[in-house]
Amino acid sequence: MIGPLLAVLLVVIAAAAALIVKLLELGRARDTLIAVARAIVQLAAVSLIIGFVLRSWWLTAAFLTLMTVVGGGTSAKRITGSLRLRSWWAVVPILAGLLPTLTLILASTVVPLHPVAVLPSAGILIGGAMTATSLAGRRTAEELTSRRGEYEAALSLGFLRRDAVILVARPAAALALIPGMDQTRTVGLVTLPGAFVGVLLAGASPWQAGATQVLVLVALLLVQSIAVAVTVELIAAGLLPAGGAVLPE
Template structure:
């Protein structure tokens, strides 16, 4: 083991297997219906990280390769979020909130010089922001569509009162869709008190000072709030416009 890094070896493999069994067992005991998903997600993570670990050294040697990898991240995030929201056919729409959140915020961070303009610095920042946008899009899209389905009577009542279709949909789905920001808000509120997130720990393990680690983590957390807020706002607009639905996309 080097510094605070995790030791790679048979013991790690056994611990990971035990953790996967515990997670799947807890899901089964609670009848949550996620046991199979826990196992498949864990196995996919092992395979994907193994491949990425082999590729990453080559990717960060070239801006073209780094840009291509970031594009791949966006596409995978869009397909993943589209499947969570409704159907993979929505990926071309779901990519909008993900890109609208992650790309301008990432560009601002780099343009301001708060992170070095190097492949090895830009790539992980992009991954963090895209991941946050993906999660916010998935959560807000699911909540908004669930609300429109469960409270369809209220939607029709708003129409009867003279609301435009978009405004009626927003009245129903906007409040609960905003709850997609709760995880990011809670993490930001409790950082340093409850958790020491990855960016903070990563800088410390890389030899940076505690002040540098804190500044890096603060940048990441506030950037994620911006990214996820944009993603949620765009997702809700897509739902309200009838473009993002669990039926064939259509314009009201």
Template sequence: MNQGAVAVGPVLAVVLVVLVILAAAAAFAGQLGVSRAVVTASLRAVLQLAVVSLLIAAVVNSWWATAGFILLMLLVAAYTSAGRVGARRRMVLVLLPIAAGSLPVGALIVAAGTTPLTEIALLPIAGILIGGAMTATSLSGRRALDELRDRHGEYEAALALGFLPRDAALEVCRPTAGQALVPALDQTRTVGLVTLPGAFVGVLLGGGTPVEAGATQLLVLVALLAVEVIAIAVTVELVAGGSLSRPVSR
């Protein structure tokens, strides 16, 4: 067994069950209303990773399969973000900021030769970038739409002052939507001091040197900043332009 790998067996299963129970119990005790979500999310993770673990060997041996898997990642990310934003019927529009952030940055990383042009290297990079874009889109979209709803009076006041609808909406929703970047900024600022994120640990577990691990993590963190900034900017524009909105309650 690889000395840096997690031991797979009954002990791991027991530890995972205990951790899920602990998280759900803490959520229940704190009356956070997410106890069930903790359990269902954990179960989904188990099932999805089990399937991916079985399929990954076949996927990374074919460029077509790898491309298909990346497309699936994009669609699932858009579906998830659309649900979080409250605009499931606008899933196609939610796909725009996720793709606009992750695809160009991923292409730049590969074209520059900073990562090998192989299926096994491209797939995890794509997953990291798409995941970051999904989170940024969800957070910024929710904040922007919430602000327009809660501060509708300010929006109307801006219109009365002669602002165009897009500009009035931007005045209200852009400042708070930018807060969606806070998690990425904090992780980048504190990397190595507070956390050793996944890319760093993964390279070490794979036998790389600490320098190689640090370089890989730096690339990932800066790339994620670029991805998330682009995703947030596109999301805010879609909201301000009225393209991305929630269904009107009747």
């Protein structure tokens, strides 16, 4: 599977995606190509070190910390457009969703307390929290910009800043939950997600693979719900800058 044919296929698919983005003005084609290049380099690096990392709890914890920091930085840039000090508040929604959910899963002993099980499970949850944080933050910023008049009207009526932000932006931020909700509703009918396929290929029964996937999807719903709620609260409190939406107090 790994060889020249795979390389050619990746180049063709990436180029086609970038071309569509450019022709239809869906963004910058360069961003698509950079994302593909980064994915290849990063997965190659992870493939080289993952076996070593999984030998130690300390290295596993360090790797999870790195994943969280990178996820927080990615969300921070999506929401605020920069990586200023205050932008790093974007790490908080990710941790707020990850820690209680992962603790609950591990305490139940459903997932064995071993690096080879904990690392991929936590990685999926961090990725889900990052996506939800980015989407919720972007939607909140856009809504506060486009509906600034409603926000100011709420303030004039005596609403506190937090209440005015939540009134205007929370319904839009909640849209960040739709991808995860749709994936959960259609699993097995539209998609066979990675956890299911991975467990199946590892030699487990279809029942075990299905149970693993259900756990992942349900855990993601909790992680993303917490991440969205915390993201909106941080923006409402003025701790996390919402892009270009400069709000009067």
